[in-house]
Structures are given as C-alpha cells and as structure tokens.
Amino acid sequence: MDHSAIEVRDLSVSYGSTPVLVDVRLTVPVGAGVCVIGENGIGKSTLLRCVASLQRPDAGEIEIFGAPPGSTPEFWRAVVTTVEPPTWYPGLTAREHAELVCRAHGLDPAAAGMDETLDRFGIASHADAIPPSLSSGQKQRLTLALAFLRPSRLLILDEPEQRLDPEGRALVAGLLHDYLADGGTVLMASHDDAFAAAAGTTTVSMADLHTVDAQ
Numbered sequence: 001m002d003h004s005a006i007e008v009r010d011l012s013v014s015y016g017s018t019p020v021l022v023d024v025r026l027t028v029p030v031g032a033g034v035c036v037i038g039e040n041g042i043g044k045s046t047l048l049r050c051v052a053s054l055q056r057p058d059a060g061e062i063e064i065f066g067a068p069p070g071s072t073p074e075f076w077r078a079v080v081t082t083v084e085p086p087t088w089y090p091g092l093t094a095r096e097h098a099e100l101v102c103r104a105h106g107l108d109p110a111a112a113g114m115d116e117t118l119d120r121f122g123i124a125s126h127a128d129a130i131p132p133s134l135s136s137g138q139k140q141r142l143t144l145a146l147a148f149l150r151p152s153r154l155l156i157l158d159e160p161e162q163r164l165d166p167e168g169r170a171l172v173a174g175l176l177h178d179y180l181a182d183g184g185t186v187l188m189a190s191h192d193d194a195f196a197a198a199a200g201t202t203t204v205s206m207a208d209l210h211t212v213d214a215q
C-alpha cells in the first residue's frame with residue numbers, strides 16, 4: 001500500500017492552558033516539498049517537533065511513511081531533522097563528525113564525497129576545528145552539510161536559512177531543489193519566501209493548516 005510521506009490528523013498541542021495547535025491537518029505526499037510559513041509563535045516549530053517525534057502531541061495522529069514517528073530504527077534511517085540543535089561530540093573535529101555520520105550510515109567518506117561536501121559548505125578550511133569553536137553561521141553550515149551527507153528520504157528542517165549568508169542560502173536552496181528532484185520529501189519552516197521558492201517547496205500558511213491539506 002502506498003503511503004504519504006507525512007500524514008498529520010487533528011493534531012493538538014497546548015502549553016499549559018494555551019492552545020498552540022488545534023486540529024491541525026497536513027498531508028505531504030512522497031517527493032513533495034512543503035514550507036510552512038507564519039508569524040513568530042504561531043506553532044511552526046511545535047508542528048515540526050511533533051512530526052519529528054521530538055514532542056508528544058496532546059491529541060491527534062501522525063504517520064511518517066505509514067508508521068508512527070520515532071518508534072523504529074527505520075524511521076531514523078529515513079528521516080533527518082535539524083529541528084533540535086545538534087549535540088557535538090567532545091573533542092571531535094568537524095571533519096570527524098562528518099566521518100562519523102558517513103560510517104554510521106555505511107558510507108565510505110571518500111565515496112560519499114565528504115570532503116567535497118565540506119568544501120561546498122565553505123567549512124573545509126575549518127574542518128580541523130571542533131564545532132563549538134565555529135561561528136553560528138559555520139555551525140549551521142556544518143549541521144546542514146551533515147544532514148545532506150547521509151542518505152535519507154525525508155528532511156524536516158526548521159528555518160534552515162537561519163544565520164546563513166546569501167551565498168549559503170542559495171547553496172542550501174539548490175541542494176533542497178536537487179533532493180526533491182531525486183524523489184526526497186521536505187518539510188520545513190521558514191520566514192524567507194524567496195528561499196522557499198528557490199528550494200522548490202510549496203508554501204503553506206500555518207494559519208490555514210487546520211483546514212487545508214498540502215497536496
């Protein structure tokens with residue numbers, strides 16, 4: 001049976017007595033790119049955290065490729081998310097983090113183009129630095145480089161353009177475009193309409209998600 005990449009039904013989340021998401025519905029077919037937009041505090045990150053299984057909703061159902069999120073190794077093999085900031089391994093350099101990601105996914109770093117990826121993301125000259133010593137934009141570049149380095153079927157990204165300079169935004173938009181062209185699925189939140197369009201995603205307003213499916 002064919003499943004959507006993401007199926008969200010009647011999702012509700014409150015913080016204390018404040019409802020943030022109320023009966024949110026969202027369908028993202030396999031191979032589609034959806035960018036959720038909306039004002040600060042409207043609940044985009046909350047939605048992405050729930051879809052990535054990093055937060056348990058109060059009510060509703062979520063299926064990722066037909067199964068509940070986060071419950072199996074298959075989920076984490078298929079899904080890459082940058083919704084939560086990464087935890088860096090103490091004492092490992094940026095390149096060693098990239099090597100770790102490759103080897104954990106059964107890839108030879110050279111065959112996976114690890115050095116080329118670090119170079120494309122402009123961090124080759126910082127590859128021997130430990131990530132905490134990088135600038136906030138360089139950390140974001142490394143985080144995204146690691147996300148693109150490993151194989152996946154679904155990217156869940158919270159404002160990937162954040163802290164990137166224009167050249168970095170263009171690079172990431174191009175890579176997302178290629179990822180979608182190769183059959184991958186993208187769910188992201190962004191405040192940058194031009195970035196979302198360049199990435200090839202369809203923009204969906206968070207305010208409409210209680211009534212509108214993104215098809």
Ligand SMILES: Nc1ncnc2c1ncn2[C@@H]1O[C@H](COP(=O)(O)OP(=O)(O)OP(=O)(O)O)[C@@H](O)[C@H]1O
Binds near residue numbers: 038
């Ligand atoms: N852990 C939490 N505890 C209490 N309130 C929270 C928590 N996380 C988020 N909120 C509140 O929920 C609302 C939605 O937050 P969320 O981060 O999902 O919005 P957002 O649309 O991603 O915002 P932004 O565009 O600023 O990133 C906000 O009012 C926020 O203050």
